[in-house]
Amino acid sequence: MFACLTRIPRSLTLASALQNRLKPALTPHVHRIPHAAPIYRRTFATSVASKETSSAPSHVAVIGAGGNMATALISGLLAQQTPPVIHASSPYLHLLSHLPESVKAHQTTSNCEACEQAQLILLCVKPNIAPSVLSEIASVLHRSQNDPVLVSIVAGMTTASLEKHLSLPSQPGSKLPIIRAMPNIPATTQSSCTVICANKAAKETHIHRAQEILSAVGTVYTTDESLLAPATGFSGAGVAFVFMMAEAFADAAVKHGFSRAQALSMAADTIKGAGDMLQRKQHPAILRNMVESPGGVTVVGTSTLEEHAFRAAIGAAVDAAVEKARQMGDS
């Protein structure tokens, strides 16, 4: 019987039509960042700060443009109403072959050339090559007339380390504005949870510029640098823990007779549905209690998860990932 189950797109169901009609009434808070009217979650506290004036940079350099996260960021920027001019640099230009002509027109193998006109430089390279790239572009950024801000997504690299590699021996005290960011891979679908912090040289205008650019791929949280390693372990890496849960759901569904394709699709729908409800700021325990009928099915499952220390396992995984992120920052 399961073999004939097909996935009905949400848009075709009566329930979804009703749900969409009800949405405005059910969604008192803005959770997504509309591109036309940027609103950022500025801290981990309750505030949702709005930005008065647009500070979107018109020229953005993307260094290491061939990688997954850089590709996601470029796609998000291009999807904006008024995309910036993107100066994409990579030593391997064939990695940029999928990009639209508007980006290809400004692609380069020279990191310095990419930075020349940029008001914001997105550093999307691997940690092992970041020091040499930073030394390479330092003089261009120091002499730039565009008041550039560097936004680094290099995992584990602290603002102090970024400052050190960007410093010029001739101007030892001169510090450039730097934003350190930890996006996560749902940036690919413009639903990243991105956590950022700024160095002392970064002014509000630089922070706004970074928020503006990073909000193209999801929600941006601004915090202290002390929380960047936890963010790396929790949201940067944590999304992989959710993918692992999806695998486990799908394996279990296959065991009970679903095809692999159905099982994976249903796992994705289940996790997305849970995420959508959580986005309405309802507490997860309340949502769980809504599903747990007295003497019913769900409570047997959730109590089995407790017996298998599900929550402790998630906590331990996050702790281990945070510890590793801290070690990477120290190295």
Ligand SMILES: O=C(O)[C@@H]1CCC=N1
């Ligand atoms: O696993 C890693 O090292 C990076 C950090 C966060 C996501 N990926």
